[in-house]
Amino acid sequence: MLRFLVVRTLTGLFVLWVISVAVFVLFFVAPSNVAHTLAGRQATPETIALINHRLGLDRPLWRQYLDFLTNALHGDLGYDYYHQQPVTTIIGQAFPITFSLAIGAAIIWLVLGVYNGVVSATHPRSLRDRSLTVTSLVFYSMPSFVLGLGALYFLYYKLTLSGHTWFPAGGYAPLSEGIGPWTRHLILPWLTIALVSAATYTRLSRASMLDVLGEDYIRTAEAKGLGQRRVTYRHALRSALTPVVTQFGIDLGQLVGGVVITEQIFSLPGLGKTAVNAITQQDLPVIIGIVLVASTAVVLANILVDLCYAFLDPRVRLT
Amino acid sequence: MALLEVEDLRVSFPTDDGVVQAVRGVSFQVDRGETLGLVGESGSGKSVATQTITGLTRGADVHGRAVFDGRDLLQATASELREVRGPGIGMIFQDPLTSLHPAYRVGWQIEEMIRAHQAVSRAQSRRRAVEMLGLVGIPHAAERVDDYPHQFSGGMRQRVMIAMAMALDPSLLIADEPTTALDVTVQAQVLQVMQRLQSDFGTAIIMITHDLGVVAEMADRVAVMYAGRLMERAPRRDAFYRPHHPYTEGLFDSLPTRGGQRLTPIVGTPPSLIHPPSGCPFHPRCRYAFDACATDVPALEPVDGNPAHVSACWLSHDSSLRERLRRAMKAASSS
Ligand SMILES: Nc1ncnc2c1ncn2[C@@H]1O[C@H](COP(=O)(O)OP(=O)(O)OP(=O)(O)O)[C@@H](O)[C@H]1O
Numbered sequence: 345m346l347r348f349l350v351v352r353t354l355t356g357l358f359v360l361w362v363i364s365v366a367v368f369v370l371f372f373v374a375p376s377n378v379a380h381t382l383a384g385r386q387a388t389p390e391t392i393a394l395i396n397h398r399l400g401l402d403r404p405l406w407r408q409y410l411d412f413l414t415n416a417l418h419g420d421l422g423y424d425y426y427h428q429q430p431v432t433t434i435i436g437q438a439f440p441i442t443f444s445l446a447i448g449a450a451i452i453w454l455v456l457g458v459y460n461g462v463v464s465a466t467h468p469r470s471l472r473d474r475s476l477t478v479t480s481l482v483f484y485s486m487p488s489f490v491l492g493l494g495a496l497y498f499l500y501y502k503l504t505l506s507g508h509t510w511f512p513a514g515g516y517a518p519l520s521e522g523i524g525p526w527t528r529h530l531i532l533p534w535l536t537i538a539l540v541s542a543a544t545y546t547r548l549s550r551a552s553m554l555d556v557l558g559e560d561y562i563r564t565a566e567a568k569g570l571g572q573r574r575v576t577y578r579h580a581l582r583s584a585l586t587p588v589v590t591q592f593g594i595d596l597g598q599l600v601g602g603v604v605i606t607e608q609i610f611s612l613p614g615l616g617k618t619a620v621n622a623i624t625q626q627d628l629p630v631i632i633g634i635v636l637v638a639s640t641a642v643v644l645a646n647i648l649v650d651l652c653y654a655f656l657d658p659r660v661r662l663t
Numbered sequence: 664m665a666l667l668e669v670e671d672l673r674v675s676f677p678t679d680d681g682v683v684q685a686v687r688g689v690s691f692q693v694d695r696g697e698t699l700g701l702v703g704e705s706g707s708g709k710s711v712a713t714q715t716i717t718g719l720t721r722g723a724d725v726h727g728r729a730v731f732d733g734r735d736l737l738q739a740t741a742s743e744l745r746e747v748r749g750p751g752i753g754m755i756f757q758d759p760l761t762s763l764h765p766a767y768r769v770g771w772q773i774e775e776m777i778r779a780h781q782a783v784s785r786a787q788s789r790r791r792a793v794e795m796l797g798l799v800g801i802p803h804a805a806e807r808v809d810d811y812p813h814q815f816s817g818g819m820r821q822r823v824m825i826a827m828a829m830a831l832d833p834s835l836l837i838a839d840e841p842t843t844a845l846d847v848t849v850q851a852q853v854l855q856v857m858q859r860l861q862s863d864f865g866t867a868i869i870m871i872t873h874d875l876g877v878v879a880e881m882a883d884r885v886a887v888m889y890a891g892r893l894m895e896r897a898p899r900r901d902a903f904y905r906p907h908h909p910y911t912e913g914l915f916d917s918l919p920t921r922g923g924q925r926l927t928p929i930v931g932t933p934p935s936l937i938h939p940p941s942g943c944p945f946h947p948r949c950r951y952a953f954d955a956c957a958t959d960v961p962a963l964e965p966v967d968g969n970p971a972h973v974s975a976c977w978l979s980h981d982s983s984l985r986e987r988l989r990r991a992m993k994a995a996s997s998s
Pocket residue numbers: 676678683685703704705706707708709710711712721873936
C-alpha cells in the first residue's frame with residue numbers, strides 16, 4: 345500500500361513537471377504581445393523593450409523556466425503581468441469557488457446517478473425504471489452549456505420575472521456568509537454539471553447492478569436471511585461500484601472542462617473563469633499557476649480513486 | 664409430523680420464448696434428522712424446486728404448498744421468510760468459488776448472518792464464527808477467520824459455506840450439489856464434514872446431486888426428478904436394488920459397476936420445458952414405452968403396496984413382474 349502511494353506520488357510529480365514544461369513551450373511558440381497590450385497602441389519600441397525587460401521576457405527561455413521552477417518549488421508562482429498581484433493570491437481567491445463547484449457537482453452526480461441506477465436495477469422494467477431511463481437519455485444527450493443556459497433562462501429569468509427570486513443571476517457567495525447564500529448561488533451550476541454526468545452514471549450503475557444481482561453470492565446473502573436493503577446496498581452495490589469508480593477516475597479530467605464552461609455561464613469567479621481571462625490576455629504566470637493547480641487536483645483525485653478501488657476489491661490490494 | 668412437507672409444487676418462469684415449466688407438481692417430505700437424496704439430470708428442476716421453498720426464485724409463478732415446521736413458506740411474508748432462512752433452513756450451493764462475497768472476510772460473512780438473527784455481541788458472533796470454521800476442519804481457524812475468500816481453495820471455501828449454513832443450527836440443510844465442483848478426494852472430505860455435523864446437530868438434509876455415489880453414501884431416501892416431475896421416491900436400498908421407474912433404472916445402469924459391466928447411458932436428450940411431452944415426460948426416451956405412456960400421465964403409485972416406495976409409471980407395480988420385464992429387455996438388447 346505504502347509502496348503504491350509513493351510510486352503514484354512520484355509519477356504524479358513527474359506528470360506535473362511535464363505539464364509545466366509543455367505550457368511554457370506552448371506559450372512561447374505563439375508570438376507574445378503582452379508588452380504591446382500593456383504599453384498601448386502608440387508605444388515606442390523603447391517602451392516595449394523596457395516592459396519586456398521588467399517582466400523578464402527578454403531573458404532566454406530556459407532561464408525564465410528555471411527561475412519559474414526554483415520559485416515554484418519555494419511556493420512562489422510569480423506575479424501576474426497586468427496588476428502585479430501574486431499568482432498564489434489570485435489562485436487562493438478563485439480556488440474555493442471552483443472547489444465548491446466541483447465537489448458539490450461530483451457528489452450530486454454520483455449520489456443521484458448511482459441511486460437512480462440502483463432503483464432501476466432493483467425494479468427492472470417497472471415504470472420507475474423506464475422513466476429514469478428516458479430521463480437519463482435526455483440529459484445524456486444534452487450539452488452542458490445548453491442545460492446551463494436553459495436553467496438560467498427558466499429558473500432565474502422567468503422565475504424572477506414572475507416575482508419569485510429563488511436563484512441569483514450568477515456570482516458567488518462564500519461559505520463564510522452562511523450555508524444558505526452559498527447553496528443558492530451554487531445550486532444551478534451544480535445541477536448543470538451534475539445532471540449531464542448523473543445520466544451516464546445511472547446507466548452505468550444500472551447495468552453493473554443487474555450484473556451483480558445475478559451473482560451467486562447475492563443468492564447466498566438472501567439465503568442468509570438478510571434484509572432486502574442490506575442485500576442491495578451492502579452486498580450488491582459494494583461490487584457494482586467498481587466500474588463506477590473506474591468511470592469516475594476517467595471523468596475527473598472532463599470535470600475540469602465542465603467547470604470552465606459552467607463558471608462562464610454563471611459568472612462564477614473561479615479558476616476556470618480566471619484561466620479564460622488569463623489566456624485571452626496571455627498572462628503566462630496565471631495560466632501556468634492555474635494549470636498546475638488543476639493538474640495537481642486531478643492527479644490527487646486519481647490517487648484517491650485508486651485507493652477507493654483497492655478498498656472495494658481486496659484482490660487488487662496487494663499489488 | 665414431517666419437518667418439511669412439499670405438496671404439488673409448481674414453478675414456472677414466464678420468458679420471451681414462452682413459459683418455462685421448471686417444476687410441475689412435485690410432492691415429497693423430509694423428516695427430522697434424515698437425509699433425502701434428490702437426483703435427476705441437469706435441468707430437471709432440482710435447484711428450482713428447493714430454492715422456491717425458501718423464496719429464492721425471483722420472477723417465478725409458484726403454486727402448491729411447502730409446510731416447514733407448521734408454516735407454509737409459499738404463503739409466508741418476506742419477513743417471515745427471512746426468519747426461516749438461516750435459523751430454520753441453511754443452504755449450500757454448487758459453486759463455492761462464486762458463492763461467497765469476494766469483498767468481505769469469510770468470518771465477517773458468517774458473523775453477519777448470526778447477527779442478522781440473534782441479539783449477540785460482536786465478540787460472541789465472532790467466537791461462533793471461529794468455532795464453526797474449526798468444526799468444518801479449517802486449520803488455524805482463529806487466524807483464517809480474517810482472510811478473504813480468494814485466499815482459500817475451492818474445498819476450503821465449500822467448508823466455509825457449510826460453516827455458514829450450519830452456524831445457526833438449522834433443522835434443515837439444503838445442499839445443492841455441494842461437491843460437484845470439487846476434486847474427488849476433496850469431495851469425500853466435504854461429505855464427511857457434512858455427515859459429522861449432521862450427527863452432531865441432528866440436522867435433516869436435502870442432498871441434491873447428479874452423483875449416485877453421493878446418494879449411496881449419504882441418503883436415507885431417494886427422490887428422482889425428471890423434467891420437473893417426481894418419477895420415483897424410494898428408500899435407498901429399494902432405489903439401488905429394486906428401481907421401478909425406467910428412468911431410475913437408466914440412471915443406475917449408467918453407473919460404472921465393480922463387475923465391469925458396460926455403461927448404458929440413457930439415450931436421447933432432456934425434453935423442452937416450454938412444450939413438455941404429453942403423457943409421461945420420459946416416454947420419448949423410454950425403452951419400455953407403449954401407447955398409454957404418450958397420452959396419459961401416470962400417478963405416483965406404491966410398488967408392491969409399499970407406501971414408502973412410489974413410482975409414476977404405467978408398468979406393473981408388482982416388482983417381480985417388473986424384474987422379469989427388465990431381464991427380458993436386457994436379454995433382447997444384448998443379443
Ligand atoms: N429464472 C429462470 N428463468 C427461466 N428459466 C429458468 C430459470 N431458472 C431456472 N430455469 C429453468 O428451469 C429448469 C430447471 O432448472 P434447475 O436449475 O432447477 O435444474 P437442475 O435440476 O438444478 O439442474 P442442474 O443439475 O444443472 O443444476 C432449467 O431448464 C432452467 O433453464
